[in-house]
Amino acid sequence: MKSTTLLAAVLSAFSTTHAALLWDGRFNDFTSASDLNKWSWSNQVGPYQYYIHGSSPVDKYISLSEAYKNPNDTHSRQGARFTLDNTAYWNGQNMRRIELIPQTKEAINRGKVYYHFSIMRSDKNAPSVYREHQICFFESHFTELKSGWISGESGASNPNLQWMTNQRSGWKTEWKAGVWHNVAYEIDFSANKVGFWHSEGGEPLKLVVAPVSVSTSSNGADWHLGILELPRNGYGDTTEDFYFSGVYIETGPITTAIGGP
Numbered sequence: 001m002k003s004t005t006l007l008a009a010v011l012s013a014f015s016t017t018h019a020a021l022l023w024d025g026r027f028n029d030f031t032s033a034s035d036l037n038k039w040s041w042s043n044q045v046g047p048y049q050y051y052i053h054g055s056s057p058v059d060k061y062i063s064l065s066e067a068y069k070n071p072n073d074t075h076s077r078q079g080a081r082f083t084l085d086n087t088a089y090w091n092g093q094n095m096r097r098i099e100l101i102p103q104t105k106e107a108i109n110r111g112k113v114y115y116h117f118s119i120m121r122s123d124k125n126a127p128s129v130y131r132e133h134q135i136c137f138f139e140s141h142f143t144e145l146k147s148g149w150i151s152g153e154s155g156a157s158n159p160n161l162q163w164m165t166n167q168r169s170g171w172k173t174e175w176k177a178g179v180w181h182n183v184a185y186e187i188d189f190s191a192n193k194v195g196f197w198h199s200e201g202g203e204p205l206k207l208v209v210a211p212v213s214v215s216t217s218s219n220g221a222d223w224h225l226g227i228l229e230l231p232r233n234g235y236g237d238t239t240e241d242f243y244f245s246g247v248y249i250e251t252g253p254i255t256t257a258i259g260g261p
């Protein structure tokens with residue numbers, strides 16, 4: 001009895017002081033993006049659900065390479081380039097989309113969890129500053145990044161990368177080419193709060209927006225790694241590339257080192 005209590009105490013101390021990886025989306029086991037095709041609704045294998053995409057083969061939309069990761073991330077073998085081309089329309093919609101959903105039964109939608117990813121853009125195939133991009137969002141949009149002109153705002157263009165909760169901007173920076181932005185959403189599904197951690201390059205993550213109150217609902221399969229771009233009259237489609245690496249979800253305390261546990 002006594003040793004059981006002691007063991008429980010030790011385990012409890014362990015769980016409160018060590019982060020745990022809940023889900024790993026770092027592409028380390030992928031040979032190429034074609035591996036995403038192994039997943040289907042009837043055969044839910046691998047770390048990602050792949051169904052939100054246009055009509056072309058997967059390699060037109062997602063490409064994996066060591067050159068596409070944050071070079072300061074030594075835990076990721078490769079990163080992913082996501083492309084919106086003129087075929088990137090899903091399911092007859094008028095929005096261009098390329099998105100991956102975590103495939104997992106872990107509790108990524110309960111308690112306090114951290115959603116990590118790094119994002120970069122290049123000068124080549126730069127995302128349009130004239131159109132709204134919803135990036136790495138949940139279905140209810142309680143936390144997400146956005147880039148470009150936000151629907152309804154004044155002016156024609158917007159050069160910023162922003163963090164938003166329910167369409168409210170909490171942080172922004174001019175989105176410059178070649179700069180890796182490391183991001184973690186600190187989500188407390190019990191307390192209904194979300195905070196924003198950020199750094200650039202190889203710098204450790206810092207809490208830049210303390211948790212704010214939001215309705216943090218998720219069914220555990222509705223976080224979209226990728227991009228949804230809204231149409232806008234007068235601003236046609238151009239090919240756009242977005243780079244992602246270091247994608248994973250953990251319980252706390254947060255890992256601030258780039259690349260993760």
Ligand SMILES: *[C@@H]1O[C@H](CO)[C@@H](O)[C@H](O)[C@H]1NC(C)=O
Nearest residue numbers: 071072073201202203204258
């Ligand atoms: C990030 O990588 C660059 C290039 O290898 C290196 O010079 C720099 O020291 C790294 N930064 C950190 C914080 O590790």
